[in-house]
Amino acid sequence: DAGVTQSPTHLIKTRGQQVTLRCSPKSGHDTVSWYQQALGQGPQFIFQYYEEEERQRGNFPDRFSGHQYPNYSSELNVNALLLGDSALYLCASSYRGNTIYFGEGSWLTVV
Amino acid sequence: AQSVTQPDIHITVSEGASLELRCNYSYGATPYLFWYVQSPGQGLQLLLKYFSGDTLVQGIKGFEAEFKRSQSSFNLRKPSVHWSDAAEYFCAVVLMFSGGYNKLIFGAGTRLAVHP
Numbered sequence: 408d409a410g411v412t413q414s415p416t417h418l419i420k421t422r423g424q425q426v427t428l429r430c431s432p433k434s435g436h437d438t439v440s441w442y443q444q445a446l447g448q449g450p451q452f453i454f455q456y457y458e459e460e461e462r463q464r465g466n467f468p469d470r471f472s473g474h475q476y477p478n479y480s481s482e483l484n485v486n487a488l489l490l491g492d493s494a495l496y497l498c499a500s501s502y503r504g505n506t507i508y509f510g511e512g513s514w515l516t517v518v
Numbered sequence: 519a520q521s522v523t524q525p526d527i528h529i530t531v532s533e534g535a536s537l538e539l540r541c542n543y544s545y546g547a548t549p550y551l552f553w554y555v556q557s558p559g560q561g562l563q564l565l566l567k568y569f570s571g572d573t574l575v576q577g578i579k580g581f582e583a584e585f586k587r588s589q590s591s592f593n594l595r596k597p598s599v600h601w602s603d604a605a606e607y608f609c610a611v612v613l614m615f616s617g618g619y620n621k622l623i624f625g626a627g628t629r630l631a632v633h634p
Contacts, residue, residue, distance in 0.1 A: 413561075440621065449608055449624030450562070463619045497561055499622070507552070507612070507622060511561035 409434060411500050411510035419516045420488050428483040428513045432500030436508075439481040441473060444495040444512070456481050485515075493517045520545045522611050524625035531599050532633045539594040539628050541609030550612035551592040552622070553583055557605045565607075568592060579603070604632045 412431045420426050432439050438457045442450035452465035456475035475481045479500075485492055495512045523542045531537055543549055550569050554562040566577025573585040583594045592609060606629050610622040 438620075442622075449610075449626050450622070452621040452623075455619060455621060457619070462617070463615065463621055465621070495561075501620070506564065506567055507620070508564060509554070509562040514559075 411436075411498055411508050413496075413498050413510040413513050415513060416511065417514045417516075419518060422488055422490060422517055424488050424517075425484065425486045426488060426515060428485075428496050428498075428515070430481045430483070430498030430500075430510060432479050432481070432498075433508050436500035436502045437479050438501045438503070439475055439479065440499045440501075440507070441481070441483045442497040442499060442509075443467070444497055446494070450497055453483070488517045490517050520611060520613055520623050522609050522623050522625040524607075524609055524628050526628045527626070528629045528631065530631040530633060533601050534598050537594075537596045537599045537603070537630070539607050539609075539630070541592045541594065541625060542590050543592065543609075543611045544590065545611050545613075547614075549592075550614065551583075551585065552610045552612070553577065553581070553592075553594050554608045554610065555579075555605050556608065556627075562608065565594070599630075599632055601632045601634060604630055606630070 414429050440455040441453040444450040453467050455463040459475045470486045472484045497512045498510045499507050501507045521544045552567045553565040565581050568585045606627045608627045609625045
């Protein structure tokens with residue numbers, strides 16, 4: 408049983424560019440959330456997707472957007488990258504709000 | 519506002535010693551609580567969870583945690599620490615919304631170092 412899988416694992420982007428991160432939830436899970444973890448801090452909630460709709464959003468600007476596909480996989484898009492967007496981006500999945508599992512994350516460095 | 523506090527930023531213990539990591543939460547309703555562990559460069563691994571019932575919960579890797587409503591605490595314990603336990607530990611509370619929406623509020627984490 409595969410857990411939560413994320414890609415890519417590491418990437419480097421230039422300020423102003425756009426990035427897309429991908430996530431496949433754990434088998435049987437229908438809800439995907441994204442978190443940003445800056446160095447030395449705890450993860451911060453970005454948004455959650457269920458039934459292909461964003462239904463909760465944290466304190467992040469509109470540059471952060473996402474999508475969920477019918478197979479429950481999800482993407483996180485960040486436009487107009489800033490140096491401060493450098494972080495570990497974690498995808499989490501759950502079934503109807505039950506136990507929440509995390510992927511290994513995508514390390515984004517903005518230069 | 520809901521929040522999670524981990525008072526200890528860094529803890530150092532000797533291998534074989536006992537461990538207790540503190541976690542305090544602020545939440546109006548009955549909390550759902552988690553402990554996660556993060557090794558350097560890795561994602562978050564679930565150690566244990568508390569939803570309801572027995573206030574002493576057992577997790578993986580020999581960890582346990584006790585929920586104390588009167589103290590708003592959910593401290594993580596291990597009787598004998600192994601060098602491989604060196605990592606960052608995060609306590610989190612789940613905020614539940616109508617319709618099954620949920621999000622985790624994390625503490626700032628406690629970094630555990632283990633001396634041989």
